[in-house]
Amino acid sequence: MKQINVIKTGSLKEKDANLKGAVATLEVSEYEMGPEDVKIKVAYCAVCGSDPHLVEGIFGWVPPFGIGHEVSGVIVGLGEKATKKGLQIGDRVAGNFLKFCGTCYYCQNGQQQFCEHGDEYNRAGMSQYIVWHESQVYKLPDGISLKTGCLLEPVSIAVRMMDKVQPKLGMKIAVNGGGPIGLLGLQGFKMMGATDLTLFEPIEDRRTLAKKYGADHVIDPTREDIEEATKRITNGRGFDAVVDCSGFAPSLHKLPPLVARGGMLLYGAMYPNDFEMPLNLYKYCYFNELTISGYYVAPYCFPRAAQIMSRFDLEDFTVKVFDIDDSVAAMEAQVSGKYFKILIRCNEIEGE
Structure with missing residues (x-):
C-alpha cells in the first residue's frame, strides 16, 4: 500500500x-x-x-x-x-x-x-x-x-480545551493564534456562551474567519499592543480565560498580563522542547491566583466530539x-x- x-x-x-x-x-x-x-x-x-x-x-x-x-x-x-x-x-x-x-x-x-x-x-x-x-x-x-x-481528531482537541477551561456563560475569553485549533476552540467557546470573545492573530484571512465564527473582537498583534487591547475590551480587568493556540514562543510571555485575577491561562499548543519561559510567581500565581495549565491529546473526548461535530462550521x-x-x-x-x-x-x- x-x-x-x-x-x-x-x-x-x-x-x-x-x-x-x-x-x-x-x-x-x-x-x-x-x-x-x-x-x-x-x-x-x-x-x-x-x-x-x-x-x-x-x-x-x-x-x-x-x-x-x-x-x-x-x-x-x-x-x-x-x-x-x-x-x-x-x-x-x-x-x-x-x-x-x-x-x-x-x-x-x-x-x-x-x-x-x-x-x-x-x-x-x-x-x-x-x-x-x-x-x-x-x-x-x-x-x-x-x-x-x-x-474528528482536531474537534476532539477543541472539546478537550472546553474540558480544561470549563467556561461558564458570560465569561470573557481570548484565544491567541487563529490556526485550525484556535478557530475550533473559538467556535467551542462561542457555543458555551463566552462574551467579549477575542482572537489575537496577525493573518488577516484568519481574523476574517474568526469574525465569521462569532468573535466579538479580532486584534492584529503586529499593529496593536495586546495588553492595551485587553484593557480596552475588559475594562482593565483582563480575560477570565486566555488560551494560546499559536505555539509561537516569542509571544508566550505576553499572555499572563492578559488574564484576570483568579483566571485561567491555558498553553494549548506544541512548543519547542527546550523552550523555557520566565514567570513572576509572586504576581501571577500568588497575588493574582492564576491557574496555568496545558493539555496533551484528548482523553474521554471522542464520543462527545462526534456528537457535536455537526454544530461546528x-x-x-x-x-x-x-x-x-x-x-x-x-x-x-x-x-x-x-x-x-x-x-x-x-x-x-x-x-x-
Whole structure:
C-alpha cells in the first residue's frame, strides 16, 4: 500500500522549505490485523501542525516513519472479536490515533492521556489502509462526510480545551493564534456562551474567519499592543480565560498580563522542547491566583466530539486537498502557511 513517510529529518525554515528528499510516498506493507482490530480504507487524512515538527525531527524519531493521525475512511475488515461497539463492514468512521490500554496506573486513575502503552497502535494515517484497535474507532454521524470526518481528531482537541477551561456563560475569553485549533476552540467557546470573545492573530484571512465564527473582537498583534487591547475590551480587568493556540514562543510571555485575577491561562499548543519561559510567581500565581495549565491529546473526548461535530462550521477546513502521491507538494504547502488546512486524499471512495 502507499504511505507518506518522513525519509530524512531536518530544518523546515521558510528559506529552505523544499522538502524533496525529506518526505515521499512509499510502498509499504499493510498492517497486520489482530482479533480485536478494525481495518479501514482511508479516505482522507488531514495535515496537523505537528506533522512538520516530525519532519524537523524534534521528537527524536528515526526515519523512515509514516505520519498523519487525523483520519477518516470506511471499514473493510473486522477482527472476530471486534464486536463491542457494533461496527460493521462499510461503516464510515474516524478515530483516535492512540489506543488507551485501560489497565495501566494512569488509565485506572482517570488519566488516559498518560497511558503507559498509548503508542502501541499509533500508526500512520497518511496511508491507503490503517489498522486500529476497535476502541479507537468511531462511527461518523449521519450528515458528516468523509471529507469532514477526518476532522474528528482536531474537534476532539477543541472539546478537550472546553474540558480544561470549563467556561461558564458570560465569561470573557481570548484565544491567541487563529490556526485550525484556535478557530475550533473559538467556535467551542462561542457555543458555551463566552462574551467579549477575542482572537489575537496577525493573518488577516484568519481574523476574517474568526469574525465569521462569532468573535466579538479580532486584534492584529503586529499593529496593536495586546495588553492595551485587553484593557480596552475588559475594562482593565483582563480575560477570565486566555488560551494560546499559536505555539509561537516569542509571544508566550505576553499572555499572563492578559488574564484576570483568579483566571485561567491555558498553553494549548506544541512548543519547542527546550523552550523555557520566565514567570513572576509572586504576581501571577500568588497575588493574582492564576491557574496555568496545558493539555496533551484528548482523553474521554471522542464520543462527545462526534456528537457535536455537526454544530461546528468546518467548510473552510476542507478546501485544499492533495492526493497521496503529491506528498512533497502537500507538505511544502503546509510549511508555506498559505492554506488554512490541508487534506490528503488517500483513496477515492464511491459516494463519499
